[in-house]
Amino acid sequence: xxxxxxxxxxxxxDGKKYVVDDLNFEVKEGEIFGFLGPNGAGKTTTIRVLTTxxxxxxxxxxxxxxxxxxxxxxxxxxxxxxLQQPSYEWNLTVENxxxxxxxxxxxxxxxxxxxxxxxxxxxxxxxxxxxxxxxxSIGQRRRLQLVRELMHDSKLLFLDEPTxxxxxxxxxxxxxxxxxxxxxxxxxxxxxxxxxxxxxxxxRVGIINHGKLYAVDSVENLKASYExxxxxxxxxxxxxxxxxxxxxxxxxxxxxxxxxSLDRPIKxxxxxxxxxxxxxxxxxxxxxxxxxxxNVKKTELEDVFxxxxxxxxxx
Amino acid sequence: MNxxxxxxxxxxxxxxxxxxxxxxxxxxxxxxxxxGLMMGSIIHTFNYGGTNLSYVTFIAPxxxxxxxxxxxxxxxxxxxxxxxxxxxEQIFSMPFSRFEYQLSNLLAMILVTFGGALIMILVxxxxxxxxxxxFGFLLVFIFLVLGTLTFGSIMLALGATVxxxxxxxxxxxxxxFVVTFTSSVFYPITSQTPGALATAAKLxxxxxxxxxxxxAFLNTTTAVDIYYIxxxxxxxxxxxxxxxxxxxxxxxxxxx
Numbered sequence: 272x273x274x275x276x277x278x279x280x281x282x283x284x285d286g287k288k289y290v291v292d293d294l295n296f297e298v299k300e301g302e303i304f305g306f307l308g309p310n311g312a313g314k315t316t317t318i319r320v321l322t323t324x325x326x327x328x329x330x331x332x333x334x335x336x337x338x339x340x341x342x343x344x345x346x347x348x349x350x351x352x353x354l355q356q357p358s359y360e361w362n363l364t365v366e367n368x369x370x371x372x373x374x375x376x377x378x379x380x381x382x383x384x385x386x387x388x389x390x391x392x393x394x395x396x397x398x399x400x401x402x403x404x405x406x407x408s409i410g411q412r413r414r415l416q417l418v419r420e421l422m423h424d425s426k427l428l429f430l431d432e433p434t435x436x437x438x439x440x441x442x443x444x445x446x447x448x449x450x451x452x453x454x455x456x457x458x459x460x461x462x463x464x465x466x467x468x469x470x471x472x473x474x475r476v477g478i479i480n481h482g483k484l485y486a487v488d489s490v491e492n493l494k495a496s497y498e499x500x501x502x503x504x505x506x507x508x509x510x511x512x513x514x515x516x517x518x519x520x521x522x523x524x525x526x527x528x529x530x531x532s533l534d535r536p537i538k539x540x541x542x543x544x545x546x547x548x549x550x551x552x553x554x555x556x557x558x559x560x561x562x563x564x565x566n567v568k569k570t571e572l573e574d575v576f577x578x579x580x581x582x583x584x585x586x
Numbered sequence: 587m588n589x590x591x592x593x594x595x596x597x598x599x600x601x602x603x604x605x606x607x608x609x610x611x612x613x614x615x616x617x618x619x620x621x622g623l624m625m626g627s628i629i630h631t632f633n634y635g636g637t638n639l640s641y642v643t644f645i646a647p648x649x650x651x652x653x654x655x656x657x658x659x660x661x662x663x664x665x666x667x668x669x670x671x672x673x674x675e676q677i678f679s680m681p682f683s684r685f686e687y688q689l690s691n692l693l694a695m696i697l698v699t700f701g702g703a704l705i706m707i708l709v710x711x712x713x714x715x716x717x718x719x720x721f722g723f724l725l726v727f728i729f730l731v732l733g734t735l736t737f738g739s740i741m742l743a744l745g746a747t748v749x750x751x752x753x754x755x756x757x758x759x760x761x762x763f764v765v766t767f768t769s770s771v772f773y774p775i776t777s778q779t780p781g782a783l784a785t786a787a788k789l790x791x792x793x794x795x796x797x798x799x800x801x802a803f804l805n806t807t808t809a810v811d812i813y814y815i816x817x818x819x820x821x822x823x824x825x826x827x828x829x830x831x832x833x834x835x836x837x838x839x840x841x842x
Contacts, residue, residue, distance in 0.1 A: 348681040352676070356675060376680070
């Protein structure tokens with residue numbers, strides 16, 4: 272059974288431009304589905320439709336078998352939502368933030384306290400439990416926001432870039448917890464920029480850019496579909512922008528990272544490694560530049576993402 | 587527990603801290619004691635509806651009624667605080683309707699307003715000649731509820747519409763000033779009142795709240811005061827509907 276079914280979803284805020292355009296996908300029960308895309312791709316808008324915060328402009332969206340335009344309240348009773356925007360009760364302690372959240376979800380006081388103790392201990396919040404939310408760090412607030420949502424049971428959990436601001440230990444601990452929730456039957460819809468996280472956590476991923484969904488598959492299948500591809504990382508000491516331009520002009524197929532900067536290798540995903548190396552060699556000779564770094568590796572999820580987004584960058 | 591009660595509890599518990607509630611109550615008490623007593627040293631007694639009153643006795647019901655403006659602006663402030671801390675969007679993604687959030691905000695303000703009014707009445711007792719009856723208390727409660735629903739809804743609609751906290755604060759301060767001084771809080775509206783001010787007072791719902799509470803305090807309630815209740819039922823229904831309309835269209839954060 273599908274927890275989410277999206278058909279021809281379109282969303283426009285101004286009636287002119289579609290920020291989400293003709294999306295089609297489904298998420299199976301108990302699955303962890305990763306929704307990947309660059310900034311402004313339409314991830315948060317999609318989550319807002321799925322969580323009934325906004326109405327779609329067109330198409331049909333069913334969450335847990337219910338139409339989002341008709342059964343908003345019923346859907347919201349069964350889902351958990353961690354929004355990208357931080358949210359907290361600024362003048363309550365961490366502990367009281369959790370208690371009041373339990374009250375809002377109408378969980379009996381005894382159960383709330385038991386769950387709170389369990390989560391405080393599991394996510395290492397003991398030291399700040401009596402501190403006001405206004406006085407803790409941004410990362411700690413994010414942790415509180417995440418942990419608070421775990422106070423109640425949900426059949427479907429929406430996580431909009433949940434690990435932003437978290438330290439690596441907290442991040443890993445939360446991702447493992449989400450994995451364990453999925454094993455117990457909770458469906459997880461997860462958006463992230465961090466492709467390592469998606470690789471670690473997700474059963475399937477969808478790649479969205481400019482409001483359109485360009486790929487939906489399991490991480491393994493996506494990697495396999497780019498099996499012949501290789502990722503070349505190169506750094507030169509002179510004018511890397513010029514090298515990027517040259518690669519774009521001369522390469523037949525393949526994608527060059529459009530966000531190149533001086534302190535980061537240029538990334539090229541291609542199935543024509545020797546030809547590409549030749550272009551790089553020519554550039555080094557002509558510009559009397561030195562090679563600072565060169566690496567050729569098998570394509571990872573990050574490279575798949577980069578290639579899909581890059582191919583549709585100018586659309 | 588009912589959704590509205592849970593949301594109301596949350597607002598009282600988290601959005602309104604003890605300092606804010608104290609300020610909400612102490613400012614009107616200050617008005618009553620400082621302005622009432624100081625002005626009372628200039629205006630000893632004057633005739634109001636055929637009775638000679640001390641100025642502090644006259645102003646006390648006005649300051650109690652003025653409490654609804656404080657409650658109203660707090661309703662808008664709670665909305666802004668929830669927007670700023672991300673709680674508004676979070677609550678909207680929980681099993682509550684936007685109308686329930688609006689009602690709970692108003693209910694919280696009614697509780698604060700009524701609590702403040704009770705404290706002010708207790709503080710005022712030694713200084714004024716209070717002739718209130720049990721029925722009068724009921725009328726005071728009704729006027730405060732209807733007044734808070736009216737002005738709370740106006741401030742919620744404003745809070746849901748304007749795009750920054752600063753704009754909200756400026757507009758609410760101007761409104762506070764205009765609404766207070768074009769009502770009968772500080773002076774009676776009589777045949778000698780300038781025409782424009784008298785018209786403004788007639789259009790101002792606070793005038794009906796103040797006059798109704800004043801009649802209850804002086805035990806001079808007539809059918810006119812019951813007519814005022816009907817006017818306030820209509821204003822509160824209209825402004826609650828407007829607030830509800832703005833809530834449906836409230837802008838969440840701008841992230842795509």
